[in-house]
Amino acid sequence: xxxxxxxxxxxxxxxxxxxxxxxxxxxxxxxxxxxxxxxxxxxxxxxxxxxxxxxxxxxxxxxxxxxxxxxxxxxxxxxxxxxxxxxxxxxxxxxxxxxxxxxxxxxxxxxxxxxxxxxxxxxxxxxxxxxxxxxxxxxxxxxxxxxxxxxxxxxxxxxxxxxxxxxxxxxxxxxxxxxxxxxxxxxxxxxxxxxxxxxxxxxxxxxxxxxxxxxxxxxxxxxxxxxxxxxxxxxxxxxxxxxxxxxxxxxxxxxxxxxxxxxxxxxxxxxxxxxxxxxxxxxxxxxxxxxxxxxxxxxxxxxxxxxxxxxxxxxxxxxxxxxxxxxxxxxxxxxxxxxxxxxxxxxxxxxxxxxxxxxxxxxxxxxxxxxxxxxxxxxxxxxxxxxxxxxxxxxxxxxxxxxxxxxxxxxxxxxxxxxxxxxxxxxxxxxxxxxxxxxxxxxxxxxxxxxxxxxxxxxxxxxxxxxxxxxxxxxxxxxxxxxxxxxxxxxxxxxxxxxxxxxxxxxxxxxxxx
Numbered sequence: 001x002x003x004x005x006x007x008x009x010x011x012x013x014x015x016x017x018x019x020x021x022x023x024x025x026x027x028x029x030x031x032x033x034x035x036x037x038x039x040x041x042x043x044x045x046x047x048x049x050x051x052x053x054x055x056x057x058x059x060x061x062x063x064x065x066x067x068x069x070x071x072x073x074x075x076x077x078x079x080x081x082x083x084x085x086x087x088x089x090x091x092x093x094x095x096x097x098x099x100x101x102x103x104x105x106x107x108x109x110x111x112x113x114x115x116x117x118x119x120x121x122x123x124x125x126x127x128x129x130x131x132x133x134x135x136x137x138x139x140x141x142x143x144x145x146x147x148x149x150x151x152x153x154x155x156x157x158x159x160x161x162x163x164x165x166x167x168x169x170x171x172x173x174x175x176x177x178x179x180x181x182x183x184x185x186x187x188x189x190x191x192x193x194x195x196x197x198x199x200x201x202x203x204x205x206x207x208x209x210x211x212x213x214x215x216x217x218x219x220x221x222x223x224x225x226x227x228x229x230x231x232x233x234x235x236x237x238x239x240x241x242x243x244x245x246x247x248x249x250x251x252x253x254x255x256x257x258x259x260x261x262x263x264x265x266x267x268x269x270x271x272x273x274x275x276x277x278x279x280x281x282x283x284x285x286x287x288x289x290x291x292x293x294x295x296x297x298x299x300x301x302x303x304x305x306x307x308x309x310x311x312x313x314x315x316x317x318x319x320x321x322x323x324x325x326x327x328x329x330x331x332x333x334x335x336x337x338x339x340x341x342x343x344x345x346x347x348x349x350x351x352x353x354x355x356x357x358x359x360x361x362x363x364x365x366x367x368x369x370x371x372x373x374x375x376x377x378x379x380x381x382x383x384x385x386x387x388x389x390x391x392x393x394x395x396x397x398x399x400x401x402x403x404x405x406x407x408x409x410x411x412x413x414x415x416x417x418x419x420x421x422x423x424x425x426x427x428x429x430x431x432x433x434x435x436x437x438x439x440x441x442x443x444x445x446x447x448x449x450x451x452x453x454x455x456x457x458x459x460x461x462x463x464x465x466x467x468x469x470x471x472x473x474x475x476x477x478x479x480x481x482x483x484x485x486x487x488x489x490x491x492x493x494x495x496x497x498x499x500x501x502x503x504x505x506x507x508x509x510x511x512x513x514x
Contacts (some may be wrong), residue, residue: 131209265293374485398458
């Protein structure tokens with residue numbers, strides 16, 4: 001935040017209305033005056049911006065308490081491991097389609113059914129499949145040129161069974177639906193006339209097959225573990241680095257899962273670490289398990305989840321760089337997977353997925369500013385343009401009025417900074433702004449008010465002010481400690497908290513009128 005304070009200590013070029021004549025040579029004029037120096041205004045967000053906290057990491061909870069929140073987005077199940085849920089292959093079928101052998105009696109009709117089985121590992125039972133790509137080709141020699149194959153389990157957009165003749169190809173992704181019979185089978189029904197003039201060879205060839213969607217029961221599938229690293233943002237880290245003493249009451253890790261599959265997923269947090277070190281969870285195994293259905297689920301890991309009861313609060317300090325979770329996903333988990341009593345996890349038989357489905361996850365490490373804050377420090381600079389008169393100052397006093405609705409006692413120190421970035425203290429003592437006496441939301445708090453009857457006054461260094469033409473900026477250092485921090489009182493930083501101060505300078509000096 002940079003603000004121009006133009007004309008500080010500027011005196012009018014016309015001090016009085018009458019003319020100054022030669023009769024007043026070598027006259028010294030004594031001056032007593034005051035003038036506004038500027039204002040200092042901070043909201044709860046802008047105050048923390050001074051610590052380089054990016055506002056994108058700031059949010060507010062339901063109570064209106066400010067939260068610093070770093071996050072990472074990952075897909076526990078997505079494009080990279082989608083095929084781990086269901087893997088189906090379609091082998092070529094070259095089973096005999098004519099019972100017996102050729103007949104010397106001439107051409108003859110046939111009606112033969114061949115069972116075709118899709119290759120699926122495990123206990124899956126599919127009830128419906130659509131393809132994103134795939135072609136079915138019927139190859140046959142001339143003896144079978146009049147034989148047609150129909151598949152009742154494969155239907156087109158109108159619900160009609162697929163029918164194909166030798167030499168034809170069908171694009172199965174063009175609106176066709178496969179509804180397998182029991183055992184993931186299709187019934188290939190061959191009908192027509194066989195000509196005995198040649199060998200009877202035929203093949204159903206499935207090529208370039210890729211499933212877009214499927215329904216049925218997909219069985220238990222263990223998806224590979226995903227490691228999600230929540231990096232402590234530079235802004236959040238800057239805030240932590242600027243606090244000498246910090247204890248937060250209710251930090252938490254939220255795992256926000258959006259499951260667009262229609263199937264149950266067991267989520268197992270296999271490890272939770274910070275800066276590579278383990279945080280032990282309450283069961284002592286550093287593992288927590290959750291069953292996630294379709295839709296949104298929020299899993300919260302807080303202090304109560306940890307073995308010590310304060311495991312999350314204890315890791316928050318200026319050295320915190322990263323919080324990591326290793327998460328395993330299991331499709332259609334069992335009682336054993338979830339460490340549940342027998343009969344607890346009821347299998348869901350109507351599974352559904354398509355290639356756009358995801359178990360997408362946002363992992364948020366939220367730090368509500370509720371706790372004890374000791375010796376927070378900020379620095380801000382104000383550009384200035386001093387238009388100085390020829391006045392010599394004997395005394396200068398800073399008066400501060402305004403209000404503070406933060407539960408923070410604030411101390412202000414002001415320095416003049418020259419063009420070589422050398423600084424000199426302006427205030428002999430720190431200016432202390434008292435905190436509010438209570439800690440309520442901004443619309444109910446009683447502010448600490450500095451007004452006409454209780455100005456804060458501090459004497460300024462007159463020698464320094466007399467050399468203000470060498471000054472390029474005023475540097476403001478702000479220190480803050482929470483209300484009753486020495487008594488370990490927990491306070492909350494609410495949305496709408498503010499600091500609003502008016503600075504006035506009173507000067508006493510003299511000017512020679514030559």
